[in-house]
Amino acid sequence: MATTDVEQRFAATMKSLARRADLKEYVERTPAVYALLQRAAAKYVAGDRRAEALEAGIRLGEKDYAVSIEYIGENTADAAACEDAVREMGEIVRDLAERGMSGRVSFDLSHIGLMVDAELAYKGLVALAEQAEQAGIELFISMEEAAKTEEILAVYRRAAARYSNIGITLQAQLHRTVQDLNRLRSDATGRVRLVKGAYQEPSGLSIPRSEELNERYLGLVEDAIEQGHRISIATHDEGIVDEVIRRGWARLPGVEFEMLYGIRPDLCSRLKQAAYPVRVYLTYGREWYLYLCHRIAEYPPNIYQAIVDIASEAQADSAAAYE
Known part of the structure; x- marks a missing residue:
């Protein structure tokens, strides 16, 4: 169904309200x-507490879904709070490993120090990567506003040169993403999570929701596969999902579908019943x-x-x- 002008303006308003710190x-x-x-x-959101996210993850695991868990937070400007966030994420790693869960830990770099100092974010990332590597858990860096993209990728590439268990998220809506993906060909070998992009960005930097964006998304999936990346196809767009299946990409090694908790569980179930790997992205916390x-x-x-x-x-x- 086509999006109406009112819906488009409403969506833009909600994205603007999302950035209102007050x-x-x-x-x-x-x-x-x-x-x-x-x-x-x-x-x-699974709940305010880690235990609630783990409980939801266990229930989903019993239904043969893999999970990714995020302790929600971003734009943390206090160094001590960033360090607290790293400790909380370390507890997620420990809990997943103790339960033998097929889990992944996701987070924003601005939650662990990027707004204070890129070096603080890097140190937190490396500490988590070391712990997660020993536990056999994968870490995943989420993508934020376009203004942060260059710094996020710089921290990621630096850490990924040392640890292979770190993945990165790319936004198909940004014009720069084709070049960013090409740069990762030699800089990093971690998994790539491809999303359309949820942030309200200037028109000169991004493509609006459209058929052009859908084609850009599919082109990036193809490029990532050709470059040898493992890839998470993170979209709820059933048209894109069906096209990925039609082109045979969904059966390739290292390809999975990933969808947000609470959104399109029917589509997740359909894909899982067809024996495609499906991961559910769980979040928890007060923010x-x-x-x-x-x-x-x-x-x-x-x-x-x-x-x-x-x-x-x-x-x-x-x-x-x-x-």
């Missing part, structure tokens, strides 16, 4: 507002404001479900929707 702070510091909006966020805004922006009718969830007395249980 609104985020208000939500997190106002118990009544936090409790209401948390009911909507619960569809996409879900931006994440919730982006989930609504990506598919504006999600606002209806958010209102229903806010009004409901029952807590969302997205893990139950996966078969």
Whole structure:
């Protein structure tokens, strides 16, 4: 179904609201507002605590899904808080290893130091990579706004030269991504997660949601495979998913589908039943404001479900929707 002009403007507005630090702070510091909006966020966020994410991961693992777990946070400007985040992520690594789960730990570099100093982020990344390598766990760096892309890739390439268990996310919407992927051909051999891109970027830097973006996405998948990268096809766009299958890429070694928790569990189930590798991206933590805004922006009718969830007395249980 074509996106209407109103939906496009609504999506742009939600992305702008996602960047409002004052609104985020208000939500997190106002118990009544936090409790209401948390009911909507619960569809996409496993909970505030690591234990809740692990529980959801275990339930999904019992249904033969792999999982990726993220402790939500970004733009952390306090060095001590960044170090706390690294310790929390280290606990995720430890918990996954102890449970023998097929898990992956994902995070934003701006959560572990990039906003303070790139060297702090690098040190945190290396510490996690060392621990994760010993535990047989893969780390994954998420991508953020275009203004951070160069610095994120620089930290990634530096760490990936030492550790092969670090993957990187690329956004198909950015014009620069074709060149960035080509640069990774020689700089790093980690897995690439390809997303369309959730951030509101200037038109000169990005492609809007369109058939052109879909073709760019498929072209990047093909390039990544030809370059020998393992790749996570991270999209809920059923047209792209079906085209990846039609072209035979989904059966290649190292190719998997990855989808966000609570979004298109029906599609995840269909793919898993067809014996394609499927990974569910789980998030947890208190800093879900931006994440919730982006989930609504990506598919504006999600606002209806958010209102229903806010009004409901029952807590969302997205893990139950996966078969």
